Amino acid sequence: xxNPYTLSFGIEPNEYISRTVxxxxxxDMFTSDVPSNYLYLLSGVRGAGKTVMLxxxxxxxxxxxxxxxxxxxxxxxxxxxxxxxxxSRRGLQNLFIDAKIDLSGLGIGVSLTNSTxxxxxxxxxxxxxxxxxxxxxRVLIVIDEIINNKYVRAFASVYQILLRxxxxxxxxMTGLYENINNLQNEKSLTFLYRAPKIYLEPLSIASIAIxxxxxxxxxxxxxxxxxxxxNGYAFAYQALGYLYWDKIFESNDKCDFDELxxxxxSTLSEYVYEKIWFELxxxxxxxxxxxxxxxxxxxxxxxxxxDMPNNKLSVYRDRLKRKGxxxxxxxxxxxxxxxRFGEIAKxxx
Ligand SMILES: Nc1ncnc2c1ncn2[C@@H]1O[C@H](COP(=O)(O)OP(=O)(O)O)[C@@H](O)[C@H]1O
Ligand SMILES: [Mg+2]
Numbered sequence: 001x002x003n004p005y006t007l008s009f010g011i012e013p014n015e016y017i018s019r020t021v022x023x024x025x026x027x028d029m030f031t032s033d034v035p036s037n038y039l040y041l042l043s044g045v046r047g048a049g050k051t052v053m054l055x056x057x058x059x060x061x062x063x064x065x066x067x068x069x070x071x072x073x074x075x076x077x078x079x080x081x082x083x084x085x086x087x088s089r090r091g092l093q094n095l096f097i098d099a100k101i102d103l104s105g106l107g108i109g110v111s112l113t114n115s116t117x118x119x120x121x122x123x124x125x126x127x128x129x130x131x132x133x134x135x136x137x138r139v140l141i142v143i144d145e146i147i148n149n150k151y152v153r154a155f156a157s158v159y160q161i162l163l164r165x166x167x168x169x170x171x172x173m174t175g176l177y178e179n180i181n182n183l184q185n186e187k188s189l190t191f192l193y194r195a196p197k198i199y200l201e202p203l204s205i206a207s208i209a210i211x212x213x214x215x216x217x218x219x220x221x222x223x224x225x226x227x228x229x230x231n232g233y234a235f236a237y238q239a240l241g242y243l244y245w246d247k248i249f250e251s252n253d254k255c256d257f258d259e260l261x262x263x264x265x266s267t268l269s270e271y272v273y274e275k276i277w278f279e280l281x282x283x284x285x286x287x288x289x290x291x292x293x294x295x296x297x298x299x300x301x302x303x304x305x306x307d308m309p310n311n312k313l314s315v316y317r318d319r320l321k322r323k324g325x326x327x328x329x330x331x332x333x334x335x336x337x338x339x340r341f342g343e344i345a346k347x348x349x
Pocket of ligand 2 (some may be wrong): 009010048051052145
């Protein structure tokens with residue numbers, strides 16, 4: 001049998017742990033009769049599972065009646081792709097042609113007799129969506145890894161117009177905190193920056209233990225020990241499973257537990273942590289460095305060490321929490337959140 005775990009990003013793994021609560025929050029909202037929210041931005045650290053969750057959500061809506069799902073890349077002309085995608089869809093095309101919507105002026109479809117070609121992309125999208133609305137369709141636009149570029153800026157401003165016109169156009173995006181934060185300074189993008197955000201929760205440790213137990217035929221203690229080593233971080237769940245399969249379960253010269261951990265550390269480091277570490281701005285790095293050297297720390301002690309007032313630290317604390325790097329759940333304390341981060345980063349500080 002092949003290794004059921006994967007080290008690849010963005011791929012729905014064979015060993016998948018469901019995220020029912022957060023997925024339902026979105027599907028319930030978008031399918032309600034009068035949604036109070038038309039867009040969500042999924043955020044979380046690299047490897048938290050944003051792309052996988054987004055494609056699951058996209059699949060969910062593809063399978064629902066009267067939903068049209070459009071996946072677009074932020075690196076292409078988003079508005080034109082959406083129009084072209086809608087217009088060329090089997091089952092919808094006749095609807096648009098019957099309504100005499102002629103987008104040939106935008107390079108989409110062919111010119112129709114007795115119709116006035118539309119040259120403006122906003123007008124084009126409004127016309128298409130109006131027809132879809134009459135037939136009770138809802139459209140979902142899906143964009144992975146949002147960034148600040150000309151296509152995203154153009155899309156954001158038109159999307160606001162479509163929403164104001166009460167057209168049934170829903171939006172799901174993912175983005176790293178750094179990139180989302182980068183949207184706020186751009187006037188046309190503050191709207192996306194303010195979009196309701198869903199920070200990916202860690203996967204359930206119990207579910208992880210149950211799956212490891214089943215796959216590797218472990219006892220409860222062993223399964224629990226492995227599950228805790230992932231701290232619910234999606235990439236870590238795959239990486240540890242992958243290595244356990246490769247180095248222990250299916251291996252002739254089985255490695256011991258310490259060796260497994262050393263492979264695990266180098267995998268985490270190579271695939272994610274190095275990147276996170278070297279991209280950290282100075283002040284954030286100095287806070288993380290303290291946690292790497294000391295483990296869990298009192299907020300007060302961090303302020304003292306860095307000679308930083310508490311209100312200033314709070315700003316960085318929020319930022320690091322949103323990036324998914326620290327745990328702030330214990331009042332008055334900060335600790336590292338990603339599994340084995342401290343043990344790995346100690347070689348860099
Ligand atoms: N719900 C999940 N259950 C199990 N593994 C997951 C889950 N979501 C993501 N993964 C795995 O975690 C890794 C990172 O997922 P990905 O969606 O690419 O993260 P991101 O887009 O946040 O960087 C991939 O190997 C993926 O297979
Ligand atoms: Mg991704």
